Amino acid sequence: MNNLSSNLNKNNILEVLNKFKTGIGLLVLIIILSFLSPYFLTIPNLLNIVRQVSIIAIISFGMTMVILTGGIDLSVGSMLAFSGAITAGMIINSGLNVFLAIFIGLAAGTALGLFNGIAVAKAKLPAFIVTLAMMTIARGFTLIYTNGRPISGFDETFRFFGAGYLGRIPVPVVIMFLLLFVIYILLKKTPLGRYIYAIGGNEKATKLSGINTDKIKIAVYALNGFLAAVSGIILTSRLNSAQPMAGEGYELDAIAAVVLGGTSLSGGSGGVVGTIIGALIIAVLNNGLNLLNVSSFYQLVAKGAVILLAVFLDRKSQQQ
Amino acid sequence: MNNLSSNLNKNNILEVLNKFKTGIGLLVLIIILSFLSPYFLTIPNLLNIVRQVSIIAIISFGMTMVILTGGIDLSVGSMLAFSGAITAGMIINSGLNVFLAIFIGLAAGTALGLFNGIAVAKAKLPAFIVTLAMMTIARGFTLIYTNGRPISGFDETFRFFGAGYLGRIPVPVVIMFLLLFVIYILLKKTPLGRYIYAIGGNEKATKLSGINTDKIKIAVYALNGFLAAVSGIILTSRLNSAQPMAGEGYELDAIAAVVLGGTSLSGGSGGVVGTIIGALIIAVLNNGLNLLNVSSFYQLVAKGAVILLAVFLDRKSQQQ
Amino acid sequence: MGNEKVLEMKNITKTFPGVKALDRVNFTLKKGEVHALLGENGAGKSTLMKVLNGIHKRDEGEIIVKGDPVEFENTKEAQNAGLAIIHQELELIPHLNVAENIYLGREDKKGIFINYKQLYQNTADVLEMLGVDIDPRAKIKDLNIGSQQMVEIAKAVSQNADILVMDEPTSSLTNQEIDILFELIERLKEQEISIVYISHRLEEVFEICDRVTVLRDGQFVGEVKTAETDEDQLINMMVGRTIEDRFPEMKFNPGEEILRVENLAVPDKIIDASFLLHKGEVLGIAGLMGSGRTELAKAVFGVYKEKTGDIYFKGKKLEINSPADALKNGISYLSEDRKDEGLVLGLPVADNISISVLTTMLKAHTFINAAAEKELAQKYIEDLSIKTPSEMQLVKNLSGGNQQKVVISKLLSTKPEVVILDEPTRGIDVGAKREIYNLMQELVDNGVGVILISSELPEVLNLSNRILVMHEQEIMGELDAADANQEEIMQLATGRRNQ
Amino acid sequence: QDIKIGLAVSTLNNPFFVDLKDGAESMAEEMGVEILTVDAQNDAAAQLSSVEDLLIKQIDVLIVNPVDGNAVVSAITAANDAGVPVITVDRAAEGGDVVSHIASDNVEGGKMAGEFIAKQLNKEGNVVELQGIPGTSAARDRGKGFNIVMDKYPNLKVIARQPAGFDRAEGMTVMENILQGNPDIDAVFAHNDNMALGAMEAISAAGRSDEIMIVGFDAIDDAVEAVKEGKMAATVAQRPTLMGEMAVETAVKVANGNEVKEYIPVPLELITD
Numbered sequence A, B: 001m002n003n004l005s006s007n008l009n010k011n012n013i014l015e016v017l018n019k020f021k022t023g024i025g026l027l028v029l030i031i032i033l034s035f036l037s038p039y040f041l042t043i044p045n046l047l048n049i050v051r052q053v054s055i056i057a058i059i060s061f062g063m064t065m066v067i068l069t070g071g072i073d074l075s076v077g078s079m080l081a082f083s084g085a086i087t088a089g090m091i092i093n094s095g096l097n098v099f100l101a102i103f104i105g106l107a108a109g110t111a112l113g114l115f116n117g118i119a120v121a122k123a124k125l126p127a128f129i130v131t132l133a134m135m136t137i138a139r140g141f142t143l144i145y146t147n148g149r150p151i152s153g154f155d156e157t158f159r160f161f162g163a164g165y166l167g168r169i170p171v172p173v174v175i176m177f178l179l180l181f182v183i184y185i186l187l188k189k190t191p192l193g194r195y196i197y198a199i200g201g202n203e204k205a206t207k208l209s210g211i212n213t214d215k216i217k218i219a220v221y222a223l224n225g226f227l228a229a230v231s232g233i234i235l236t237s238r239l240n241s242a243q244p245m246a247g248e249g250y251e252l253d254a255i256a257a258v259v260l261g262g263t264s265l266s267g268g269s270g271g272v273v274g275t276i277i278g279a280l281i282i283a284v285l286n287n288g289l290n291l292l293n294v295s296s297f298y299q300l301v302a303k304g305a306v307i308l309l310a311v312f313l314d315r316k317s318q319q320q
Numbered sequence C: 001m002g003n004e005k006v007l008e009m010k011n012i013t014k015t016f017p018g019v020k021a022l023d024r025v026n027f028t029l030k031k032g033e034v035h036a037l038l039g040e041n042g043a044g045k046s047t048l049m050k051v052l053n054g055i056h057k058r059d060e061g062e063i064i065v066k067g068d069p070v071e072f073e074n075t076k077e078a079q080n081a082g083l084a085i086i087h088q089e090l091e092l093i094p095h096l097n098v099a100e101n102i103y104l105g106r107e108d109k110k111g112i113f114i115n116y117k118q119l120y121q122n123t124a125d126v127l128e129m130l131g132v133d134i135d136p137r138a139k140i141k142d143l144n145i146g147s148q149q150m151v152e153i154a155k156a157v158s159q160n161a162d163i164l165v166m167d168e169p170t171s172s173l174t175n176q177e178i179d180i181l182f183e184l185i186e187r188l189k190e191q192e193i194s195i196v197y198i199s200h201r202l203e204e205v206f207e208i209c210d211r212v213t214v215l216r217d218g219q220f221v222g223e224v225k226t227a228e229t230d231e232d233q234l235i236n237m238m239v240g241r242t243i244e245d246r247f248p249e250m251k252f253n254p255g256e257e258i259l260r261v262e263n264l265a266v267p268d269k270i271i272d273a274s275f276l277l278h279k280g281e282v283l284g285i286a287g288l289m290g291s292g293r294t295e296l297a298k299a300v301f302g303v304y305k306e307k308t309g310d311i312y313f314k315g316k317k318l319e320i321n322s323p324a325d326a327l328k329n330g331i332s333y334l335s336e337d338r339k340d341e342g343l344v345l346g347l348p349v350a351d352n353i354s355i356s357v358l359t360t361m362l363k364a365h366t367f368i369n370a371a372a373e374k375e376l377a378q379k380y381i382e383d384l385s386i387k388t389p390s391e392m393q394l395v396k397n398l399s400g401g402n403q404q405k406v407v408i409s410k411l412l413s414t415k416p417e418v419v420i421l422d423e424p425t426r427g428i429d430v431g432a433k434r435e436i437y438n439l440m441q442e443l444v445d446n447g448v449g450v451i452l453i454s455s456e457l458p459e460v461l462n463l464s465n466r467i468l469v470m471h472e473q474e475i476m477g478e479l480d481a482a483d484a485n486q487e488e489i490m491q492l493a494t495g496r497r498n499q
Numbered sequence D: 001q002d003i004k005i006g007l008a009v010s011t012l013n014n015p016f017f018v019d020l021k022d023g024a025e026s027m028a029e030e031m032g033v034e035i036l037t038v039d040a041q042n043d044a045a046a047q048l049s050s051v052e053d054l055l056i057k058q059i060d061v062l063i064v065n066p067v068d069g070n071a072v073v074s075a076i077t078a079a080n081d082a083g084v085p086v087i088t089v090d091r092a093a094e095g096g097d098v099v100s101h102i103a104s105d106n107v108e109g110g111k112m113a114g115e116f117i118a119k120q121l122n123k124e125g126n127v128v129e130l131q132g133i134p135g136t137s138a139a140r141d142r143g144k145g146f147n148i149v150m151d152k153y154p155n156l157k158v159i160a161r162q163p164a165g166f167d168r169a170e171g172m173t174v175m176e177n178i179l180q181g182n183p184d185i186d187a188v189f190a191h192n193d194n195m196a197l198g199a200m201e202a203i204s205a206a207g208r209s210d211e212i213m214i215v216g217f218d219a220i221d222d223a224v225e226a227v228k229e230g231k232m233a234a235t236v237a238q239r240p241t242l243m244g245e246m247a248v249e250t251a252v253k254v255a256n257g258n259e260v261k262e263y264i265p266v267p268l269e270l271i272t273d
């Protein structure tokens, strides 16, 4: 056997195990819910959860990269809605081919992200304000484009992306894992990924190392817009409707997933494996509260308390 | 004439003028609106605007301090609603004296803030997650306490704080300026204020300088809870009703005001004078768009665009 | 060394708000020479080199590299032209590992991926050439400042530049590492690589440099051949006057015991340390990098929560659980890492100096006594000749050495009875060094107990009256400074106990 | 004759109120009067501010669609003080001088939906309630009416009551989760059509469309379509466009000094095919 590759594997496994320390909160949550509800730990419900998590997870991957550079993006929910609406409009109103429509939708999201990136990197405006502005601008565009009404009724081809299956696995789940893998590799194995960490760690030093930090930041925000568009198209397909108010408040869920997953809001450390665990904590929690039929006011308290507990357990286990 | 005091005054004036550089965006906005609408630059409308800004401004003052330490607080809106509801409940349901009820309401807000502070400083949990959890927990508490229904119908004493006047000046405006003054002095002239900046700049060095950084962070979050409670009580009085969903989304407005005002989200630099300018930019914008009868979807686009422009102008003028 | 000029800087002028950092400065570098750039703190050395490397834009002047006038927009262009720089203030990425830092922006690639195998191999090679034992996979944040300095050196050296700027490369290094660095410099010279060498240690200049350029207050003072000058002349050029001896004749008057440490231990950091400090003496602590001197100091200062053992202050047992406790009892500590642990870079000089005494000496009712604060700051700016346009200048805009003086001011402002100085003269010019030594004498005269941690053995030997030597987290022994020598210290420092 | 009407809607993030606004605006155009619309985005405080802004512009009549019946009183009082008559639509105000109130009754609508389900299920079965945003008046009133009916029939059990934010995506997610935990469901009542349509997607994806009937509220286009196609059983129609039209008609009457009725009911309608 090749010694080096076995060594590499061992390292990778150790690294992954270490990552799962971030998952101790999730694990405890899963164990408790398994005892509380007989429906929780069943294959259909688990598939259900991963399908539900896919929308937020895909956004969170982009958000992870943005936060790693030390930035933030509040506009993901609006970019999601805009891309979904554009795609739906191209199919329903303009009668375009589904794939062409999807391409246009993705381009729309990427363009908005690109704008964010340029404003942050070139005009040196604070990311919080730029993306807050984009949040209302893109929402306005969406409402104007849809006139405040949903666009609904797609054919089977388009519905495949959100509601279809590959074997027993829902298509959104497949897309999510594919993106997880690609972004993991991007962050860990490519120069671009290293630069993303480097910028968040010490932007000045990165620049002094001769790296064009502006270009990288722009790329990261654009990629984030692209991923929001992917999410928006899946959501539209899954709901069989593009909702003008889709994705409202998702930015907080996405950022929460990233931070729960151990990525520091000041940038430079963390990663996308933690993020998916963070997103799963939120999704499992929502699922569990529904299964246990916790009443609506108490649900809010329970949700907050469990999130606190999860992050507390994680941080404690990491200190050891 | 006393030489020293004249010198001091001159310095103060220069400093204030320099601060107003942050206001160049606001100034341009005001000038443009004065030309576009005959109603804009009238005394009633200006009073109208400052009264409208007071709620968000008071929250933003607390948020400024939190952000200066390098933290964040997403729970302000919920703490506001909780304190307002408790105060209203004490008056209407428990028949307490208005001032006692207000005292209890303020204590309630402070207690929630204190919890945030302890979780951030002592348990070392990320502020984003702690206050996100508090956001849903406090909202849940409010809904449970009010059973989801508003609490309404106060006497004149209580209504004074939100709807009363001192001369021609609305009471909330007086409270806001009072708090602005106190917090300005606190930040600029007291040791606590200095420590707040130092922690945001370099927490490790501050600790090694013999300062109990934990205690200060806890104080800042508690103070933020207190200010959210002040806001909540004013809002309840102004609306003559404690709304269980009051203050939803105010955290973003407050943070936006702080960042627009030039305080860096990573902490250590900025101040409360900038914040009020930031809050005014948002309020003037909302008022102006209503006066100009911009239709609501386009309002979103216009709002985002103008905020971008304002921060762009500010940053440009500061670079000079 | 040839006579070919690889670099010419002519009439370079650079102004910052309120400061003329460079005023028509000339500098030339010949092929294969090591050229020292000397000057007091804030003289403009770093600024000149930053202008050269495209980090700062010059206001005026001309730069000619290998015969061509150049106009570098950024560091990348400077790199491409064969320039590399070792930054005075370390510019590394804390969460990336050593290899990733060294080759940041210059990664070996396999397809679109980083070729990590090659990367670690190359890093290991560079580190081996430097003769240091650092794991290429270690994260920067887990390294001490000395190792970080070696990484910064490795980063510049690995660029195979033909003009290499070293801005105070040895300020965080121990003697062994300095020797290794000098061997490297010799080898680079043989390869006809030209080096600009900035240091405040004159003996180093005489050991490795061929020529010297001196700056004062942003102006060119002169250029001399090392062989044709001596320390006194250089000092005279730098400070405009002569300085008698490098070290003062320290006079101790050890009084009663002020600090007694018994069986102090911190898991993974300090093993069972006991020692004694009297009023009016200087206790030196020597040891190799990573021997635990800093940890010992921090343990006494209350930085670590988990610790065992007792600390007595004037015979009374103290509970020190935080730096605040220590400072309250008159024990103060100067960190070796000013950027990370000493300064709030974004605040003004005055705020940094006063931070520890705001609630004690500078309080007027609930407010800060602004006039007293200003006075305090100005007193130290004068006493330690801190070069700053005003006490309101942000610390991040000061030169490295002047930043160090600000941290010392902060420490002195607390009027401490026990002072722990961890590498106090790091990055400080000859004149100022001498001022700090005098200051130590003053402290001792006033009955303060001083602990001095320094990697410069002559400093420890000349300034202490007793010396503790540490090795691997343990105190190996105590020497009387009067009859100790470097060899004795090194023996203990490498783990051989004396009888 | 230069009549200026101010319209303060609670939110335009919901097609229901977009319809209301469109109805009002098209009627205003038809009648040749000026209308100024402001949107409170569901925030009672923002509504007060925007009404204050309208008053600055010296409107003749204020039509307000309250975010909340109690909180709107301050805004109404402000209008009263400025001598501007007020008309409320969709939600009533709890105080202040209101010349006319134009609405259909949400509690009544909730009852209609409940009775419909009871009848279809023969007063026996398991029902799921998808609630709106906790604390909003629509969620409160619709839920109240619905549960009055449910409490009447002992064999009709509400087995799950979960909030889904008036949102289609959330309606889908919450329904998916409820489906996991409840093998036996006969009917779903959602506080609005958005949630009902989300639930419909979840139910059809789970292949349980045949077992479960869905009743929504608002009669937005997509829901009416779904009822036509038999994917939803019913939706309670509130006719928002009509509401908007009537509000402007009434406002013009008020401005011209004519008498108007204090309460103008807009009839509810259960759409079942």
Ligand SMILES: Nc1ncnc2c1ncn2[C@@H]1O[C@H](COP(=O)(O)OP(=O)(O)OP(=O)(O)O)[C@@H](O)[C@H]1O
Pocket: C016, C017, C019, C020, C021, C039, C040, C041, C042, C043, C044, C045, C046, C047, C048, C088, C387, C388, C396, C397, C398, C399, C400, C401, C402, C427, C429
């Ligand atoms: N970014 C900046 N903004 C303002 N002033 C600056 C800036 N950088 C340097 N200066 C000022 O320029 C002068 C020269 O600084 P420089 O760092 O070049 O000194 P130096 O000779 O390297 O000193 P040291 O030996 O202490 O490192 C100093 O007065 C310093 O305060």
Ligand SMILES: Nc1ncnc2c1ncn2[C@@H]1O[C@H](COP(=O)(O)OP(=O)(O)OP(=O)(O)O)[C@@H](O)[C@H]1O
Pocket: C141, C142, C143, C144, C145, C146, C287, C288, C289, C290, C291, C292, C293, C294, C295, C336, C455
């Ligand atoms: N944050 C950290 N995490 C892990 N190990 C650390 C950390 N900081 C320091 N160390 C290790 O602790 C040991 C002691 O380091 P330190 O440099 O502080 O000792 P020292 O004797 O003061 O040396 P110096 O000569 O650098 O002052 C070293 O082996 C160092 O690598």
Ligand SMILES: [Mg+2]
Pocket: C045, C046, C047, C088, C167, C399, C400, C401
């Ligand atoms: Mg320097």
Ligand SMILES: [Mg+2]
Pocket: C293, C294, C295, C336, C422
């Ligand atoms: Mg050390």
